Amino acid sequence: xxxxxxxxxxxxxxxxxxxxxxxxxxxxxxxxxxxxxxxxxxxxxxxxxxxxxxxxxxxxxxxxxxxxxxxxxxxxxxxxxxxxxxxxxxxxxxxxxxxxxxxxxxxxxxxxxxxxxxxxxxxxxxxxxxxxxxxxxxxxxxxxxxxxxxxxxxxxxxxxxxxxxxxxxxxxxxxxxxxxxxxxxxxxxxxxxxxxxxxxxxxxxxxxxxxxxxxxxxxxxxxxxxxxxxxxxxxxxxxxxxxxxxxxxxxxxxxxxxxxxxxxxxxxxxxxx
Numbered sequence: 001x002x003x004x005x006x007x008x009x010x011x012x013x014x015x016x017x018x019x020x021x022x023x024x025x026x027x028x029x030x031x032x033x034x035x036x037x038x039x040x041x042x043x044x045x046x047x048x049x050x051x052x053x054x055x056x057x058x059x060x061x062x063x064x065x066x067x068x069x070x071x072x073x074x075x076x077x078x079x080x081x082x083x084x085x086x087x088x089x090x091x092x093x094x095x096x097x098x099x100x101x102x103x104x105x106x107x108x109x110x111x112x113x114x115x116x117x118x119x120x121x122x123x124x125x126x127x128x129x130x131x132x133x134x135x136x137x138x139x140x141x142x143x144x145x146x147x148x149x150x151x152x153x154x155x156x157x158x159x160x161x162x163x164x165x166x167x168x169x170x171x172x173x174x175x176x177x178x179x180x181x182x183x184x185x186x187x188x189x190x191x192x193x194x195x196x197x198x199x200x201x202x203x204x205x206x207x208x209x210x211x212x213x214x215x216x217x218x219x220x221x222x223x224x225x226x227x228x229x230x231x232x233x234x235x236x237x238x239x240x241x242x243x244x245x246x247x248x249x250x251x252x253x254x255x256x257x258x259x260x261x262x263x264x265x266x267x268x269x270x271x272x273x
Contacts, residue, residue, distance in 0.1 A: 001019075001038075001039035001041065002019065002021055003019055004019035004038060004039060005038060005039040005253065007253060007254065007255065007256050007257060008038050008039070008254075008256070010256065010263035010264075010267075011256065011263045011264075011266040011267045011270070014263065014264065014267035015267045015270050015271055017036070017270075022037070022040050022043075022050065022053055023046075023049070023053065029056070029057045029061065030061075032061065033061070034061060034063055034270060034273065035057050035061050035062050035063070036063050036228065036270060037054075037062070037063070037064065037069070037250060037251050038251060039251060040250075040251045041112060041113065041251060043073070043112075043250070043251065044073075044110050044111055044112045044115070047073060047110055050073075051066070051069065051070055051073070054066040054069050054070070063227075063228040063229075063270075063273060064224075064227050064228055064229070064230075064249050064250070065224060065225065067224050068220065068224040068225075068227060068249055069249070069250050071223075071224070072247060072248070072249040072250050073110060073250055074109050074110055075107070075108075075109045075110070075111075075143055075246070076090055076109050076141065077247065078143075078244070078246075081216060081219060081244065081247070082215070082219055083212055083215055083216050083219070083244045084212070084237075084241070084242070084243050084244065085243055085244040085245075086145050086146070086148060086235065086237075086243050086244070086245055087145060087146060088143050088144070088145050089143070089144040089145075090109070090141050090142075090143060090144075091132060091136075091141060091142040091143075091144055092136075092141050093136040093137075093139065093140075093141075094136075097129065098132075098144055100120075100122075100125045100128055100129070100144075101122075102121075102122060102146060102147075103119070103120065103121045103122070103146070103147040103149070104119070104120055104125075104128060104144060104145065104146060104147055105117070105118070105119050105120075105143075105144075105145045105146075105147050105176065106118050106120065106128050106131045106132055106135070106142055106143070106144055106145075107142070107143045107145075108135045108138070108140040108141070108142060108143070109140055109141040109142070109143060110140055111140075112251070114175055114176070116131065116134070116135060116138075116181070117176065117181065118131050118176070118181035119147055119176035119177065119178060119179065120179055121178060121179055123179070124179040127179065127181070131181055132144075147176075148235045148236065148237060148238075148243070148245075150235070150236040150237075150238075150240065151174045151235050151236070152174055154235075154236050155171050155172055155173045155174060156171070156172040156173075156174075156233055156234065156235050156245060157169065157170070157171065157172075157203055157204075157205050157206075157209050157233075157234045157235075157242075158170040158171075158172055158200075158203070158231050158232065158233045158234070159205055159209065159210065159213040159231070159232045159234070160229070160230075160231050160254050160255070160259075160262075161213075161217055161227070161229065161230045161231075161232070162228070162229050162254075162262075162265050162266050162268075162269040163226065163228060163229075163268070163269030163272060163273065164217065164221060164226040164227070165265075165269075166210070166213070166214075167254075167259065167262055167265050167266070168202070168255075168258065168259030168262055169202070169203045169204055169205045170200050170201070170202065170203050170231075170255055170258060171200065171201050171202065171203030171204075172199060172200045172203075172233070173198070173199060173200075175199070200253075200255050200258065201258060202258040202259060205234075206242070208241070208242050209234050209242045212232070212234060212242045212243075212244065213232040213234065216230075216232050216244060216247060217230060217232070220247075220249070227249050228269055228270065228273055229249070229252070229254060229266065229269070230247065230248065230249040230252075231247075231248040231249075231252040231254065232244065232247055232248075233245045233246045233247070233248065254266065
């Protein structure tokens, strides 16, 4: 997004920021006080190159920092966090074919925008295996998860943190339809549902959801320092218990427009960092 995502424009204006492409060789990154990663939505296809750029910009200047970016860019971070997560099996290329049971979700360990992600019922397990093979053929690890069916009624809860403080809460409706690999669209090649105007709205979080999200943020802060921004995505488990679905600390859409003052809070966090 050479001109930046529109959601970020107000905050950028408040701090006098300029939008620059991360892979533009003409940019002198050392001339900036801070480099804040935002809409780098092509990085998953060029991960090694992107991580090398992060290291070159360096931890003193880049936010979020290179170590946190490297950790969060690979969804195997789910096995490294203390928080309760959606149960996940990690299937590497060459691993034996897994046993598939019930309704499942298959996704790659490196992806964004629900690319190469599918939901499959028992009658569609052949398609699920085909997606696993396709992920493996690309050199990636496949994640195998049970489908959390309560998302159909409750959706996802996303808690957005800025400068270590909870800024606002989002409600996100279900993205995956039954027995489909999320169809992608447009130059960004993200799932069509990700671009729907009604996908995300202002939401609320229960005490248990807030506790889970706060625990994740505390764990990140202890390991990497306080993130400038992060989004903690939560779904309800079989008994309604909150489970971490994903942590977004590389380039998440923060949906500033859903919460009055969010752009100002983000600008303040950048200025305080």
